[in-house]
Amino acid sequence: MSGLIQVIVGGLADGGVYALIALGVSLVYSISRIINLAQGGFVVLAALLAVSIQQWLGVPPLVTVVIVVPLFALLMAVVERLVMAPAAARATPDRMLLVTVGLLQAIGGLLLLVWGNLPYTMQPFSGDTAITIGGVRIVSQYLWIIGALVVTVAALWFLVQRTSLGLTMRATASNPEAAALQGINVGRIRLIAFSLAGAMAALAGTTVIPATFLQFSTVTPYAVAGFIAAVAGGLGSTAGAVVGGLVLGLLQGLFSRYTSGDLAQVIAMAVLIVLLLVRPTGLLGKTSEVRR
């Protein structure tokens, strides 16, 4: 029994990372209607950058979060201006997916160039301590991951529901044309959305790297997991992204206990594809335009 709970805890930690990626995908989608498949790539980039910063400066691992998160908020704003905005002005939304595929490929290539093909990891934020509750051992880094998710969701909720910037974001999300006519600078709102997504990617990357090994080739699994969690949860829905991410992590964790890791991936994907076919708007989505 405690073994099963152990698996659930691990699955939820993985799911927390997926949820953070899906939140970024979902936020950007709701504002710009762009599915940013590269979001998972930025997570790995942030993680490896954190490892290098930690080694160069010799700072504690936790400090890298404070450095990398603002850096990625800025980086993603630059990416929006240099890559996304020019492409979105010319390409249809469907073709934008290919632009982000290209971006994902470029990030993977950059990682290969700078960090080579070796896997990297980092010291946990609060050392190798673990908490044992009823025979279940919880690695302290898992708590940091879940904590990062909780803080992100709370901050996002506060921003969107309780501030005037959030109000303009909601207006832009529901109808960009009408929002622009109301005097809202839609371009600026998009820049902010991408910037926030960049911060989320950095948060996911820096909190997960102490708990796992990452390398250039892990960009695709993270991109896929984030994309699937966002769509399965219902694109544009914050709660959906969180639920989608956690469910995906949990499914993978549970199935890998009873089958091999590869087959667990298969069953998790199959469940999500069936879910998509049976409930095409995702778990918590409201989109009505899923099927022809």
Added chain:
Amino acid sequence: MTTQEQTTPTTAARPQAGRGRSPQRLVVAAVAVVVALVLPLLVPGWLGLLVIAGIFFLIVLGLNLLMGYAGQVSLGQTLFMAIGGYGAGLLTLRWHWPTLVAMIVMAVVSAAVAAGLGTVFLRLRGYYLALATLGLAVITESLASGLTGFTGGPSGLVGVPSLRLGTFDVFSDQANYYLLLVVCGLGAWFVGNLQRSQTGRALSAIAADPAAATMLGINAARYKTSAFVVSAVYASLGGSLYAFYLRFISPEVVGVTVALSIVIMLALGGARTIVGPLLGALVIQGLPEVGQSFASWSPFVAGVVLIVVITYLPRGIWGAIKKAVQR
């Protein structure tokens, strides 16, 4: 993918059909055939690359039908590559089937799988279809490395025999090159004809406006599923030929990265043409061959090139060349 031309399908197809019979075009085609025939003598060191590019050209041609003409994104073509590659490999290696029979049987199996999946999947639109097919790509890679007893796991299936045509073993690079020349030629001929036919116009209509196409009496679901089936057969044949040529197939060959790069080849070269997929396959497969030190740069460069092409050349490299020539 939505069409780049938002004109009605009939006006889009007509000038194409007219140009197809012009003597100018015949001369260009004849020159291309001659160049293709003597190429092995000119660049013998590049034959391996050309064979691999040829295999991917075949796969991208099939995707072109589905994505270019019918406007449906599939990120999961590797599923059919895997069925063709692993299927033909296992049938010939373990059960000693004749290679050609194994290849054809697996193409039929792929068609059946595509017909089944197509009727269910192609009801999803846009991003959601892309997601579902991406799920297929993930499943394919995981199954290839997970079903160890069957597929040889991560180390792959080793010792697949070469393709045998009658008493002739298609073993050398040169033999494989000429085989692919014939197969790709037939594949391109079929897609080219289809593009100019009633079916091609129906597919374009579905891509441009599915609702309007349905009102014209076009059975969108049937056409989309047919395009999916044909693209699956192309990918399956490509997968089989890959396994027979390298005498090996591994999860890496049918990985998610490959699934994405097939779509990249089509978008890069230019959809809705025959030359576009060829250019895309040559560029993406050729990039790592430019130089030893460049090999590690090639994934990065491919990504950047794709971004630039999609942003500034909506019809791909070939579309841009054609536009420049016509001007």
